[in-house]
Each structure stands twice: as C-alpha cells, then as structure tokens.
Amino acid sequence: xxxxxxxxxxKQSAVRGRVLTSPAQLAxxxxxxxxxxxxxxxxxVIPADADEMIRVLxxxxxxxxxxxxxxxxxxxxxxxxxxxxxxxxxxxxxRSVRKIHAEGFWCEVECGVTLNQLDEALxxxxxxxxxxxxxxxxxxxxxxxxxxxxxxxxxxxxVTSNYVLGVEVILLDGSVHRFGGPAGGRGTWREDWKRFxxxxxxxxxxxxxxxxxxxxxxxxxxxxxxxxPDLITAEQAIHALVAHSSxxxxxxxxxxxxxxxxxxxxxxxxxxxxxxxxxxxxxxxPELVDARVEAVAGILRSAGSQDxxxxxDEEQRKKLWKARKAAGGLMGQLSADFVVQDAVIPxxxxxxxxxxxxxEADAAGIRAVNVFHAGDGNLHPNFLFDSRKPxxxxxxxxxxxxxxxxxxxxxxxLSGEHGIGNxxxxxxxxxxxxxxTRLQLAVPAVFNPRHQLNPxxxxxxxxxxxxxxxxxxxxxxxxxxxxxxGKVPTGxxxxxxxxDPIDGVVCLSAQATATQIQTQAAPHQLRFPLLLDAxxxxxxQVESTGFAPAxxxxxxxxxxxxxxxxxxxxxNVVRIGERVVKTTTGYDMFRFLxxxxxxxxxPVDYVLRLRPDCGVTSVYELAGSVDAVxxxxxxxxxxxxxxxxxxxxxxxxxxxxxxALNCPAAELPVVEEYxxxxxxSQGLTLCSERNLPLPMDGCPDFAxxxxxxxVVKLAREIAADGIHCVALCYNGVLHGYVPECGDKLDRIRMxxxxxxxxxxxxxxxxxxxxxxDTQPSDLEALWIKTLEQESxxx
Numbered sequence: 001x002x003x004x005x006x007x008x009x010x011k012q013s014a015v016r017g018r019v020l021t022s023p024a025q026l027a028x029x030x031x032x033x034x035x036x037x038x039x040x041x042x043x044x045v046i047p048a049d050a051d052e053m054i055r056v057l058x059x060x061x062x063x064x065x066x067x068x069x070x071x072x073x074x075x076x077x078x079x080x081x082x083x084x085x086x087x088x089x090x091x092x093x094x095r096s097v098r099k100i101h102a103e104g105f106w107c108e109v110e111c112g113v114t115l116n117q118l119d120e121a122l123x124x125x126x127x128x129x130x131x132x133x134x135x136x137x138x139x140x141x142x143x144x145x146x147x148x149x150x151x152x153x154x155x156x157x158x159v160t161s162n163y164v165l166g167v168e169v170i171l172l173d174g175s176v177h178r179f180g181g182p183a184g185g186r187g188t189w190r191e192d193w194k195r196f197x198x199x200x201x202x203x204x205x206x207x208x209x210x211x212x213x214x215x216x217x218x219x220x221x222x223x224x225x226x227x228x229p230d231l232i233t234a235e236q237a238i239h240a241l242v243a244h245s246s247x248x249x250x251x252x253x254x255x256x257x258x259x260x261x262x263x264x265x266x267x268x269x270x271x272x273x274x275x276x277x278x279x280x281x282x283x284x285x286p287e288l289v290d291a292r293v294e295a296v297a298g299i300l301r302s303a304g305s306q307d308x309x310x311x312x313d314e315e316q317r318k319k320l321w322k323a324r325k326a327a328g329g330l331m332g333q334l335s336a337d338f339v340v341q342d343a344v345i346p347x348x349x350x351x352x353x354x355x356x357x358x359x360e361a362d363a364a365g366i367r368a369v370n371v372f373h374a375g376d377g378n379l380h381p382n383f384l385f386d387s388r389k390p391x392x393x394x395x396x397x398x399x400x401x402x403x404x405x406x407x408x409x410x411x412x413x414l415s416g417e418h419g420i421g422n423x424x425x426x427x428x429x430x431x432x433x434x435x436x437t438r439l440q441l442a443v444p445a446v447f448n449p450r451h452q453l454n455p456x457x458x459x460x461x462x463x464x465x466x467x468x469x470x471x472x473x474x475x476x477x478x479x480x481x482x483x484x485x486g487k488v489p490t491g492x493x494x495x496x497x498x499x500d501p502i503d504g505v506v507c508l509s510a511q512a513t514a515t516q517i518q519t520q521a522a523p524h525q526l527r528f529p530l531l532l533d534a535x536x537x538x539x540x541q542v543e544s545t546g547f548a549p550a551x552x553x554x555x556x557x558x559x560x561x562x563x564x565x566x567x568x569x570x571x572n573v574v575r576i577g578e579r580v581v582k583t584t585t586g587y588d589m590f591r592f593l594x595x596x597x598x599x600x601x602x603p604v605d606y607v608l609r610l611r612p613d614c615g616v617t618s619v620y621e622l623a624g625s626v627d628a629v630x631x632x633x634x635x636x637x638x639x640x641x642x643x644x645x646x647x648x649x650x651x652x653x654x655x656x657x658x659x660a661l662n663c664p665a666a667e668l669p670v671v672e673e674y675x676x677x678x679x680x681s682q683g684l685t686l687c688s689e690r691n692l693p694l695p696m697d698g699c700p701d702f703a704x705x706x707x708x709x710x711v712v713k714l715a716r717e718i719a720a721d722g723i724h725c726v727a728l729c730y731n732g733v734l735h736g737y738v739p740e741c742g743d744k745l746d747r748i749r750m751x752x753x754x755x756x757x758x759x760x761x762x763x764x765x766x767x768x769x770x771x772x773d774t775q776p777s778d779l780e781a782l783w784i785k786t787l788e789q790e791s792x793x794x
Contacts, residue, residue: 181763
C-alpha cells in the first residue's frame, strides 16, 4: 500500500487526532529506550480518544500493514517499534483518570495516563499504585501493562500483573472487550483472558483503559544506604534483609564500577569508589516502623558495612537515593549506546553471574556496570558501547547470549520486568521447548493469527506475511512452525522437587497437604500462609478458590504459586512458570491455566513462594453489633496497618472482624495497642489469642469475587439465609459454607442465579467446587477451540 493511501485511511479514522508522515516526525518513533536498534514506521497516528482508536483498528484489514501500539516508548527491549514497518498507533490522547474509588481500592484509568500523573491523582485519596519503574515521570500505564513493568519497590509490593483488575481491549477486527473490572475476576467470561493480556507486549490487542488495584499509602518511610568492600559482605546483608520481619519494600545494589561512574560525574554524592552500595527502604505505621530502624541498621552493620546512613526526612531520603537514580541517566550521557539486560536468577547464583558479566565484558573490551534489584535477584547488567565502531555491537550480543544461557542454566529467566521485545527473541528457545512454544504461540493465534499487531516481538517466528487468502500457518499443517535448533526436548526443563531457603521457594506435589508443606518450610523459618484446609490437598484448595484469608497481605494464590509441572490432556507433562518469583518471559500461560480448573489439563507439582516466619502468629477478633463491625471494616482497611495483617476477615454470625498476623513477639504490644485503640473508637470488644495457627475455614462450597466496597454487604445478605460466610475484606472475596443437607446443591445453584449478574457487572465471578463453571459464549467457545487446536494439547 502506498504511503498516501495509508495516510488517507488513517485520517479517515482519526478525524480529530493527528497523522504523522514526514521523515522529521517519524524519526522520533524509530526506537524505544533501547536506542541503537532503529526501525522507521511508514506513518504514526495519534487518536484523539478511544473511539478513534477503535476506528483505526477497524481499518487494519484495509491498511494491510503491521500495526504497533506505543505509549511513551520508554521500554528497554525493542517493544513498541515498527520492526516490520507499518503504522505506529501512539496512545498519548487517552490520558484520563476516570475514577478513583478509595474505599474499594481501585481506580479506572486510560492507557495513556503516566505513572506520575496517576500518583498525583491518588495522593489526595490516601492510596497509591505500587509499581514504580524508573521512567515513572513519562512512562504510560498502557506500556507498563504491556510489558508487566516492575520497579525498585516491587520486592515487597509486586509488579504490574499483581495490580491489574481488568482491561478493556480493542481486537484487530475493531471489537471491544472487557476482561475483568473493579472486582478483578473473569467478568462474563468462563476463562480469565486478562491474564494473557498483561505482559503481551502489544501483540494481542490495543488497550484503552484499565481497572487497577491500589493500596493505602504508608504513613512513614525510612531509607538506608550502606557501602560494602566486597560482594560477599553485600550478599550477607541482602539475605538477612530478605528474611527480616521489617519486610523491606526495596533492596537495591550498585557495583563498584557503577559507584565510580557516579562519583566521577557531577552527580557525585561522596561514596567510596571501590565499594558496593546497597539501598533499602522500610515503610509502615510510625509506631511500628520506627521500632524497626535500629534492627535494620544493625543488619547492615553486622554484614560488614562501616558506612550506614539512614533517614526518615523526605529531602534526606532523596539524597540517599540520588546515586541510584542518577546511574541510568549517566550511562546514556557517557556512552553512545548502551544495553541493559533484565534477567532474574536465584540469589544463590548472584556472585557467579556478576563475575561472568565482568569476565565476558572485560575480555571483549566492553565497559559493564551493574545496578539492580538485589532483593529478588533481578539483574540489570549495563553494557556501554558504540554501535558505530565495527564489531562492538556483535561483541555485546555475544556477551548477552552467553549470559542468558547461564541464567537459564542456573534456574533463572530471561526477563523480570522489561519484556522480550525484539531484543531477546533469539533466547526464547532456551526457555521454551517445542511443545511449550506451541502453547505460547497458540495465544496470538486466538487474537492476532497473522501477527499484524507488533510482529517480530516476543517470538522471532511472529512475522506478518500480509492478508493473503489461506491459512496463516507457516508449515501448512494447522500449527505454527517452531524453530528450536535441536534445543530443549519436551519435558526436559520440568521441575524436580527442591527447597531453596535463600529464595524462599519450594517445589512439591500438587497433592501435598498443609502439614507436608509446613514440614519442609518450618526448619528454615519459612511458611506458606495461604492455606484453607489442614487436610485437603493443595490442588483441592486451589480448585475451590483462588484466595485464602492471608491473601489480604500476600495476594491471591496465583501470586504465591510461581510455577508448576502441568499434565496436558495428551499426557505430556510440561513446565509452566518459573522457580524465581518475578518473570515476564512470554505470555502468562501459568496464571491462565491455574484458574482454569482441569479443562486444559491438571497440575502435577507446584512451586510455592514461601514467606519468612517472624516468630509468633496471633489471631484477634473485634466483636460488636453487625452495623458497628461493618462500619469498622473500611476504616481499618484504609490505614496502612493493613499491610501488616495477614488476614482481615468479616464474619457475620456472630458479627466480628478476624485479624491475623505473624510478627516478632517484641512487636505484639505495639500491634495490640493499635487494635485496642481502634476497637474502642468503634465500640468493639477486642479478644486475642497468641501462638495460634492462621485461620483455616476449609475449602468453601462457593466463592464469590466482587469489589472490596461491596463484599461485607454481600456477606450480610447471604448469611441471613443461614449460610456461614467469611468475607476477605481487602480482596472482595466471599467464601460461603452451606450446611450439609439434602438441598445443598440446589441452594448453591439458586444463590449463583441470584447473584451472578451483579458479580459480573463489576468484573467479578463465581465458582463452586460442586458445580461446573458457566458455559462459554459462542465467541469464547471459538477462542477456546482455537487455543486447543493451535497448541495441539488434546
């Protein structure tokens, strides 16, 4: 298609928007943050609003060229670039923060909203959105969701996928679909399709808006900076911080080369040039976090630091962060080009991988510096070079290849927060064998079968070949061609049983019980708090609901099970997910399958993320009239104390709030003083029991997912019919337990009929272990059929 024809079609679609076609205008869209890889688009369209973006996607067939969706273009993996030419759709016109529901802990925002814009909008409501990539002033939420962005504070708070409740997506045919919503469930769909959308790198559809989960803003923050003479002592500090009851929100490390780079620049802050620099941060209620300051400083000193500085003053904290924040910008100023990698490794391999980076870079004459998220093993080695010099780019690519091979060998993954883009597609066969590659490529086969959206990203085989008549498959047999170069036969990367006490992960059978899990975890002062039933298998618990009482603090089960061996319907067992707790490598098949019951196979083994056992587990109850207890729920949730309670549950009969936590015995008086004061202010009576296990109510007969502001009212209404209800207040989850009687199933069916519409309206859902899930619509049935056929799993 001619440039004039493309421009004409785009102007018909974006009447109030802009269409850019001049070389000077297009030059700004040649690359993303990766910089040295440039691809000139044929045109750029900037829709004025969602309606114009819909019309642009509706014209995709007429355009007949690749289409790439782009936010601010700050990604670091070659994602939002026109690798095959075509049209870039720039989403900067969709910049509205549509709604903030502080009591429900969610907001609705358009895809072009920047991270800092959202943070400013949330501040007056006392809540915040935790993911914080360093490009926050300019990066858009659309790009964050597409790449599953993280940031320095994701060590405790998690990455983007932990906060996306719902997405609205325009597919290539111009149809608009909402997956999830404020309640964070499946909505009207049988399967949880939003799981594929998060981290899909613009290859499945164009996002218009999101529903995002938010948290109470912490009242106080302490920042610590320490220097270490060698990696051994720095590692000791990292491991001790990871296991400490203060649960730092960030643990960052700069190597001596990076420190020297900062100190030799105008951004110098007075650090010893030959030392590692560690930054960590704790937050929470003042009375709790202030009591932890000396303990954290003691950890840093005990590991070998003679230079520990800390402050709770905002200006002083900014100074402590100055060197870390300056590092990225300096690399761009000091080098013509630089590449930053994004691998995640088990922390036990940290010294080995850093040494590999140094050895390979020094041997090639390439400057390498390291600054990274040490708490979760997310390496960011930076290679500084000049692509204009013959051979330098090839040297950097060879270092990257050797590094990624070793990352996979030690149990790591290719990306933790930057995505794959076109920068790491060559390494994907290291992670995915032939069968898993088929499973992965089945996802775009559902939504973007000819790869017109963002081709040549994530997988190198994803090439747009035009809209000619005939099947889109390269080998003509109904399945995508798979290039594995003889690497990784099916099943060879399956997990074997292990326990890693440093990373706090364990692989065990899906048939394991609570006792078996605790037997493995307890000797290492670790625990798995997300359990519902002392006797049921883990698989039975996962299949009965996606949540447990401790989800209030640690999130749903899909955020605490990080990998699994999965038996496909054809009998083959494949590895799904990772053994590290952070990954954005390929489509999120793991979360999709975990919530699918046994419709696409079943789990054989799970990899669980364990948590430090901080000493004493206690359960408290705040009891009173049902109205008084109900009024107390939002008041308790909006306080940042809620971050430290494992569970905050509403029980209707008798009415009470059940609060559980795990903390050092020395902190219990502080906790109990807060709860006593809070209870008195609400006219509630406090009862406490120390040294109790976390509450286990058993596998529920049904689970309703709604929004947090609605769940207490829902629990009260259903409990009035004689059904025992436990409302997980922050998560908006209701667990129902129907008395054993002859009409038990009929009562569950009636409840579901009565409530399903209101649940689906807010993007929620229902599930019962006694009943089959809802039947898919004709459209969804077609998607499911395509997924099954393309993956060849049946």
